[in-house]
Amino acid sequence: MTAPTDFDALFRPRAVAVVGASATTVSGGNRFLRHLKNFGYQGPIWPIHPKAAEIEGFKAYASFQALPEQVDYAFVAVNAQQVPEVIRSARGKAKFIQVMSSGFSETDSGKALEKELVKAAIDADVRVIGPNCLGTYSPSGGLTFTAGAAKEVGSIGIVSQSGGLGVDILRRGKNKGLLFGGLVTVGNCADVKPAEILEYYFTSNQFHTIGVYLETAMGGRRLFEILRKYRGVKPVVLLKGGSTAAGQMAAISHTGALAGSQAAWQALETQTNLISTATLDEFLDVLLTLQCVGAAQQLADGVVLFGNGGGTSVLGADAFSRHGLRLANLSQHSAHALDALNLPAGSSVANPIDVPAGALQQDSGNIAGKILSALTLTPGAMIVIHINMTVVTSFSHVDMLGNLIDAVMKLRTDAWSAALLVLVLRSDGDTEMEQIKRKYRQLAIAAGIPVFNELSEAAVAIGAIRRSRFGSVAKSGSLS
Amino acid sequence: MPLAQDVTQIIAKCIQAAQAEGRSALLEPEGKQILCALGFDVPNGVVVKADNNLVLELRHLRPPYAIKAVSAQVIHKSDFGAVKLGLPDPETVEQARNDIQGALLDRGINADTFLVEEMAQPGVELVIGGLIDPEFGPMIMLGLGGIFVEIYKDVVFRICPIDASDASDMVESLAAVALLKGARGRKAVNLDCIKQCLLLLGGEDGLMMSKSMPFSEIDINPFIANATGAVAVDARFILKLNRDHHDSTN
Numbered sequence: 001m002t003a004p005t006d007f008d009a010l011f012r013p014r015a016v017a018v019v020g021a022s023a024t025t026v027s028g029g030n031r032f033l034r035h036l037k038n039f040g041y042q043g044p045i046w047p048i049h050p051k052a053a054e055i056e057g058f059k060a061y062a063s064f065q066a067l068p069e070q071v072d073y074a075f076v077a078v079n080a081q082q083v084p085e086v087i088r089s090a091r092g093k094a095k096f097i098q099v100m101s102s103g104f105s106e107t108d109s110g111k112a113l114e115k116e117l118v119k120a121a122i123d124a125d126v127r128v129i130g131p132n133c134l135g136t137y138s139p140s141g142g143l144t145f146t147a148g149a150a151k152e153v154g155s156i157g158i159v160s161q162s163g164g165l166g167v168d169i170l171r172r173g174k175n176k177g178l179l180f181g182g183l184v185t186v187g188n189c190a191d192v193k194p195a196e197i198l199e200y201y202f203t204s205n206q207f208h209t210i211g212v213y214l215e216t217a218m219g220g221r222r223l224f225e226i227l228r229k230y231r232g233v234k235p236v237v238l239l240k241g242g243s244t245a246a247g248q249m250a251a252i253s254h255t256g257a258l259a260g261s262q263a264a265w266q267a268l269e270t271q272t273n274l275i276s277t278a279t280l281d282e283f284l285d286v287l288l289t290l291q292c293v294g295a296a297q298q299l300a301d302g303v304v305l306f307g308n309g310g311g312t313s314v315l316g317a318d319a320f321s322r323h324g325l326r327l328a329n330l331s332q333h334s335a336h337a338l339d340a341l342n343l344p345a346g347s348s349v350a351n352p353i354d355v356p357a358g359a360l361q362q363d364s365g366n367i368a369g370k371i372l373s374a375l376t377l378t379p380g381a382m383i384v385i386h387i388n389m390t391v392v393t394s395f396s397h398v399d400m401l402g403n404l405i406d407a408v409m410k411l412r413t414d415a416w417s418a419a420l421l422v423l424v425l426r427s428d429g430d431t432e433m434e435q436i437k438r439k440y441r442q443l444a445i446a447a448g449i450p451v452f453n454e455l456s457e458a459a460v461a462i463g464a465i466r467r468s469r470f471g472s473v474a475k476s477g478s479l480s
Numbered sequence: 481m482p483l484a485q486d487v488t489q490i491i492a493k494c495i496q497a498a499q500a501e502g503r504s505a506l507l508e509p510e511g512k513q514i515l516c517a518l519g520f521d522v523p524n525g526v527v528v529k530a531d532n533n534l535v536l537e538l539r540h541l542r543p544p545y546a547i548k549a550v551s552a553q554v555i556h557k558s559d560f561g562a563v564k565l566g567l568p569d570p571e572t573v574e575q576a577r578n579d580i581q582g583a584l585l586d587r588g589i590n591a592d593t594f595l596v597e598e599m600a601q602p603g604v605e606l607v608i609g610g611l612i613d614p615e616f617g618p619m620i621m622l623g624l625g626g627i628f629v630e631i632y633k634d635v636v637f638r639i640c641p642i643d644a645s646d647a648s649d650m651v652e653s654l655a656a657v658a659l660l661k662g663a664r665g666r667k668a669v670n671l672d673c674i675k676q677c678l679l680l681l682g683g684e685d686g687l688m689m690s691k692s693m694p695f696s697e698i699d700i701n702p703f704i705a706n707a708t709g710a711v712a713v714d715a716r717f718i719l720k721l722n723r724d725h726h727d728s729t730n
Contacts, residue, residue, distance in 0.1 A: 216615065217615040217616060220613070220615035220616035220617065221616065221617050223616075224616055224617075224639050252504075252505070252555075252697055252718050253609060253611070253697035253698065253699040253716060253718055254607060254609065254629050254630060254699050254701060255607075255609025255610065255611050255621045255697055255698065255699050256609075256611050256696075256697045256718075257630060258609075258621065258623070258629070258630065258633060258635050259611055259613070259619070259621070259637060263613075263619070263621075263637040264613040264615060264616040264619060264637065264639060266637065267616075267619065267637045267638045267639045268616065268639060270638070270649070270653075271638060271639055271642075271646060
């Protein structure tokens with residue numbers, strides 16, 4: 001196998017060039033320049049333009065060859081026909097060139113042009129990302145291609161075949177509490193393949209968790225080999241879009257007829273311990289769970305549900321059961337400790353533990369901390385706390401919600417408690433409620449507690465991790 | 481490690497013969513010769529012509545016998561009435577040979593070559609398959625076999641190369657695994673033998689991973705497993721359309 005590609009220069013470029021920004025209008029190149037400036041990129045930014053002296057406030061250069069020195073990263077957004085020539089002209093002056101332009105192999109008429117692009121990349125000795133993509137996000141390098149991405153550096157590395165979905169992952173992910181270390185939109189993968197970037201994520205200490213959105217394998221053999229080589233080293237979450245037309249062969253044999261288009265992807269998931277997800281939200285929720293609980297921690301299959309709302313508890317238990325998890329039996333110690341609390345009538349002290357909000361106001365809501373402490377006496381169980389915020393906040397004489405969250409947070413920070421905590425903040429969708437939820441979500445996630453909007457969402461995400469080989473045999477993989 | 485030289489030579493000879501006759505698949509005796517060279521168990525058998533003396537030809541085989549037509553035109557033999565099983569002596573084999581010939585003639589197929597084999601010991605009918613996936617390259621399949629394989633669809637695929645733990649995992653992934661482990665008082669089948677055969681086909685040194693793999697699809701069906709071992713009772717090897725082995729998935 002070939003040596004891993006060193007993408008350090010891509011993720012932390014010392015200088016950036018932009019080809020295709022206009023001196024008179026606002027093009028993709030201009031937007032890229034503005035995003036970069038607003039994001040606070042620290043290195044020199046050099047627009048390349050045949051005539052203009054200055055673009056977006058940056059001194060422009062007539063060509064790659066006119067640049068003061070080699071750039072680590074160049075962003076190219078020109079007409080597709082011009083791209084091979086632009087790449088050729090960058091010889092010795094750029095390491096990585098990301099081509100935003102479309103009109104290549106994604107169309108029948110552009111296939112020949114893409115071959116020309118690959119040849120130009122080889123001739124110029126540069127690595128090309130794309131074409132037909134949006135860019136690269138790397139907060140540690142001050143690099144972004146979209147407004148509204150977080151500046152905080154996280155440990156999740158993403159490869160997205162789709163540019164638009166890459167933006168969704170960054171922005172919706174940010175609002176869910178995810179922190180990314182890098183995201184590369186790879187488009188047509190004419191030169192740089194997803195497998196190469198994955199290998200970088202696997203081997204770089206900056207990344208703990210990996211997410212991949214793919215529609216086609218883009219070098220399936222290499223993808224399999226890399227994922228197999230590093231399986232179990234870091235969790236990899238897959239969101240696979242579409243069913244491959246190429247997979248539907250005119251089969252003669254039983255084997256061919258039975259394969260269908262997804263057999264290979266299912267095999268890939270099993271053989272390389274991928275965590276497979278079906279929707280963008282599930283993908284992000286799984287990543288959030290891994291970010292909070294840490295890659296090494298195995299999720300228990302036994303769940304203890306605690307919250308206010310009997311129907312919600314029942315539906316939640318159903319959802320966890322559908323996704324391969326079960327309600328844990330409370331230990332004798334837990335049961336005794338709960339009994340000793342003398343919870344008011346209407347409370348259930350068997351799992352799921354359902355305590356009406358009226359009962360939770362006991363002791364200014366501090367009773368919740370005592371219940372939680374009792375639940376930690378059931379070893380190995382995951383404690384899922386669900387709060388109907390509307391009901392709880394209606395007891396306005398006491399900050400019951402705040403006290404509940406405090407109790408959860410305290411349990412997290414108590415050194416003696418190894419219990420895995422999950423928080424479900426259920427809101428009615430009112431603006432005020434959503435604002436409160438946002439505040440507590442951030443607090444909890446910062447403390448390493450994954451937060452979901454509904455019990456069913458938690459069940460889907462935790463179930464996906466548990467179902468995967470990664471969840472069931474975490475850390476048993478090897479580099480051999 | 482590449483395939484053993486004798487296997488490579490047998491494959492080359494079979495491909496040559498198929499190409500010379502314009503066939504897109506190997507004949508059953510050719511396929512079994514390859515499997516045998518790879519290390520699979522195949523039934524003892526003999527290829528006979530329509531007019532061969534069967535008492536003489538079958539003298540080294542132990543009854544009961546099975547007879548099948550050997551013809552590139554017969555795709556699914558049982559659908560064509562081109563297989564007769566459990567025949568006790570050369571006389572009934574001769575009768576079966578005539579019946580098959582007649583049945584195929586009704587379909588306009590002139591069959592003059594037959595494969596007579598010892599009947600395999602009873603067991604669980606499995607299928608082992610190989611194919612080249614357009615994105616991921618060589619893959620291997622294990623499933624509940626027999627003539628209803630496409631009805632039950634109890635199959636599991638893996639990307640090659642597989643290792644021993646993948647092979648175990650494939651067996652364990654079948655819904656029919658309980659049958660293999662001896663459901664309802666039956667004897668468990670020899671699982672090691674099944675795993676070994678999966679590796680012969682899909683392992684690091686197996687046929688699917690060999691450099692000039694000339695086949696696009698392989699069916700070993702039925703692959704009959706019992707307590708003592710597992711036998712490849714039928715084999716179908718489909719040739720790649722062009723003989724260009726450049727692997728586009730790399």
